[in-house]
Amino acid sequence: MSTTTTEELSATTLLRFATAGSVDDGKSTLVGRLLHDSKSILTDQLEAVERASASRGQEAPDLALLTDGLRAEREQGITIDVAYRYFATPRRRFILADTPGHVQYTRNMVTGASTAELTVILVDARNGVVEQTRRHAAIAALLRVPHVVLAVNKMDLVDYQESVFAAIAEEFTAYALELGVPEITSIPISALAGDNVVDPSANMDWYGGPTFLEHLETVPVSHDLRHCHARLPVQYVIRPQTAEHPDYRGYAGQIAAGSFRVGESVTVLPSGRTSKISGIDLLGRPVDVAWTTQSVTVLLEDDIDISRGDLLVPTKDAPATTQDIEATVCHVADQPLTVNHRVLLKHGTRTVKAIVKDIPSRLTLDDLSLHPHPGQLVANDIGRVKIRTAEPLPVDSYADSRRTGSFILIDPNDGTTLTAGMVGESFASPEPVKDEAEDDGWDF
Known part of the structure; x- marks a missing residue:
């Protein structure tokens, strides 16, 4: 297991990313290799994979089993559900969504990529860009995922030929740019052999770019949504009616974007009624300001009819x-x-x-x-x-x-x-x- 300390983790950034690709392109193997070679799995987890692989007659551990956790996934050899994995290196923390490749489960790719800052689209070097590759690129563009990585996998099965990689990268890049994908990085890999996943490949000295993990660790990520349009969807109205707080009425929810401050004028939508924030409770304690992704309870100066489903926004920045x-x-x-x-x-x-x-x-x-x-x-x-x-x-x-x-x-x-x-x-x-x-x- 990685020896990253708590102090190191507190100083690192978080990257949410998702994998996508066609069936048998090697997504789960890539994820397993990434976790294994970055020392992000426990010894007992690796031992369990080794036992499961041996029971299936495989000499080497099947690293895909680290993410294919459902019984049906192991029986069929395909990913069905979105598998979330959390790991860290000294440089960054990661939340990974390993999504299915079968066209039947494209809906799960939408789920996994909906909150991602980066999407990894795998392509089998023998097959090149196929319809499911194009579909996943279109979904990444539709969801406005800011970074897309084209991982050309199974380069060992095409003798690590640079020309094969270059042709696939050129075709995919042209397609993705037409879709409006803002940034595309192409990396040749072999998930099974470990080439360019964590360590540079000795078999592809013609490639001078980063390894897969190095790119994940260094791609720029911004989580500063405090200056975006402030939005707070009301999830629950809190009225404890205790002797200590007989008139307490708070509106609880997770801030979707932006920040809210005590004394700020807010509008309740869709009713259009306005008031001012008299208090903000965060984790049971009052604060003067709160920002995106924090779960808070907002108190208002006026007694307004507000219920679940309403939206609190700054009066000066209210959407139509x-x-x-x-x-x-x-x-x-x-x-x-x-x-x-x-x-x-x-x-x-x-x-x-x-x-x-x-x-x-x-x-x-x-x-x-x-x-x-x-x-x-x-x-x-x-x-x-x-x-x-x-x-x-x-x-x-x-x-x-x-x-x-x-x-x-x-x-x-x-x-x-x-x-x-x-x-x-x-x-x-x-x-x-x-x-x-x-x-x-x-x-x-």
Whole structure:
């Protein structure tokens, strides 16, 4: 296990990253190799992997078993669920999401990459860029992941040829840049043999860039969201009604972005009522200021009707509320999403009824062309939708805020998550749009 001290950890930054790629590209093996060679696994964990590998007739430890924890994953030899791993080196701390490669589980890649600052897309050097590679690149671009690493794996199976790596890197980079991916780094590796994962490869002296771990340790990461648009989705209203605090009324939640300060004027959305912050409680103690990712309880000077789902924002920086949302979405359910589909839309801590008014286009991954008005989106499709909500929502552009610019669509019948959406354009309609379908209480 790494001997990183507590003092060293406190001085390091945190990087959240996700792996993606097609089936058998070697994601789990890469993660296992990374943990093994960086000495980030315990002895008993390695021994368990060695026993499991031996029981399957393998001479060497199968490092993929360090992340493929479900029984079905081990039986089938594929990753099904998102496996989260936490490890650290003296230079940085890491939260890793190892996501499935099978097209059936693309929805899990969306989950894993939604909070990532870096996405690793693996490519089998023998196969090059395939449809699932393009799909994962499109999702990374859609989720605005700031850094993308192309890891060309299994270089040992193509005799470590520089020309093979260069051709794949050139094709992928051109595709990703067209999608709008801001930064792409290509690294040739062999996860099985350990080439360029933690230690430089003696078999690829033509490569002069960083190893995989070195890039993870040095890629610039900024977590300073204190100067972004301040947003606090209310999760719970606290009223202890004790003898010590008979009139206590606090509004609890995790700050999604920005900072809040005692004495600041705030607006409650969607009602539009205003007040001033009279106090902020953090971990049971009063503070003068709190910022993003901190879970706090805010007290206001005025007695306002506030409940779960409301949003606290600075009065001087309040977003507009709208019932008409246009967004880019990734459809993740087996059930198609169709025009006039009745859904529930969850934005922050608020869930409202909604109707899919139009599906203007669907993205064709091969050439990035748009198929106009497809009528529906099926599993793993990426497209544009127009949605009308039953109640006004305070939405930001996803480009401005990944937290308050995103939403999910839910099947109201069984609670299944249908679609993950990123707000690209919102506009207010002065007149309600009437649906021509049968009146079932969902027209608004």
